[in-house]
Amino acid sequence: QPVVTQEPSLTVSPGGTVTLTCGSSTGAVTSGHFPYWFQQKPGLAPRTLIYDTSNKHSWTPARFSGSLLGDKAALTLSGAQPEDEAEYYCLLSYSGARPKFGGGTKLTVL
Amino acid sequence: EVQLVESGGGLVQPGGSLRLSCAASGLTVSSNQMTWVRQAPGKGLEWVSIIYGGGSTYYADSVKGRFTISRDNSKNTLYLQMNRLRVEDTAVYYCGNIPGSGNWGQGTLVTVSS
Numbered sequence: 001q002p003v004v005t006q007e008p009s010l011t012v013s014p015g016g017t018v019t020l021t022c023g024s025s026t027g028a029v030t031s032g033h034f035p036y037w038f039q040q041k042p043g044l045a046p047r048t049l050i051y052d053t054s055n056k057h058s059w060t061p062a063r064f065s066g067s068l069l070g071d072k073a074a075l076t077l078s079g080a081q082p083e084d085e086a087e088y089y090c091l092l093s094y095s096g097a098r099p100k101f102g103g104g105t106k107l108t109v110l
Numbered sequence: 111e112v113q114l115v116e117s118g119g120g121l122v123q124p125g126g127s128l129r130l131s132c133a134a135s136g137l138t139v140s141s142n143q144m145t146w147v148r149q150a151p152g153k154g155l156e157w158v159s160i161i162y163g164g165g166s167t168y169y170a171d172s173v174k175g176r177f178t179i180s181r182d183n184s185k186n187t188l189y190l191q192m193n194r195l196r197v198e199d200t201a202v203y204y205c206g207n208i209p210g211s212g213n214w215g216q217g218t219l220v221t222v223s224s
Contacts, residue, residue, distance in 0.1 A: 001171070036208070038155070045204055046147070046155065048212030057212045089155050091208075098170055101147075104154045 002026045004092050006102035011110055012080040020105045021072040022090030028071035029092065035073035036091040037066055039084075040104075046089065050075060077107075085109045112136035112213040114205050119218030126195050126222070132188040132205030132215055140183040145208040146190050148201035149217075158203070159190065173199075195222045 003025040012018035022035060029035060037050040048057055050066035053073065063079045073090055090102045118130040132144070146158040159169045159179040167179050178191040188205055202217040 034209070040155075045214045045216050046206075047214070048206075048208065051209065051212060087154075091155075091157070098168060099157045099160075101155045101157060 002092070002094055002100050004090060004100045004102040006088075006090060006105045008103070009106040009108065011108045012077065012084075014080055014082060014109055016080050017076065017078045018080060018107065019069065020075045020077075020088055020090075020107070021069065022074070022092065022102050023072045024092055026094070029068065029073045031068065033073070033092040033094065035066065035068075037064075037073075037075045038089045038091065039086045040089065041086045049088075080109050082109050112207065112211045114207065114213055114215035116203065116205055116215040116218040119203065119220045121221045121223065122195055123224050124195060124197055124222055127191070127193045128195065128220060130190040130192065130203055130205075130218055130220070132190075134186050134188065134207075137207055137211060137213075139181045139186050139188050142207055142210050144179075144181070144188045144210075145206045146179060146188075146203060147206060147208075148199075148203045148220075150198070150201040153201075156201070161188070192220070195220075197222050 005023040038046040040046045049060050054066040065076050067074050088105045093099045113135045115133045141163045145160045161167045161179045176194045180189045200222045204217045206214040
């Protein structure tokens, strides 16, 4: 079974830039994994930020962007705001296996 | 505007059954891919099941053979029938239009305990 890895925690200063990554135990993450990124705040449902590597929903703030960086999927936050403090999860799809979430990254804006 | 509203959660004994519902508005369940995801207390998200517009269904290994995803087109509602529940199935269950609109419901809590 594939394992999806994320940084357990990251800290960014207000107005700063941070990149969260999403790796796979099976090798390089590609567009064929259709990477998703979700934001979740305590006590609330997840919110979809990015789908299929880099596509945004209408509610996704412009400061969030998705990409492939090296052999991982990446979520970059440029110009962090206090309200961006949350847990972030990536989701990868696998042919022949079920989709897998990463363990989540707790992002602190401090 | 897409809205998804889960219901049906509650307290059940190990070995028992529950059926979760996800009532949709603003989208047609029968022609969309709909996903169930769960989150155990203090833990991360876990993918549970998906039903595609064409009707194909898939399950996580942890629930395969015990859970069944289905839909009622006339009620525009998604279901998750959960049988032979275990303590480790305790979680908030979310339905989502993933892939698709990206919308999620608010979740419903399932507690499996004696």
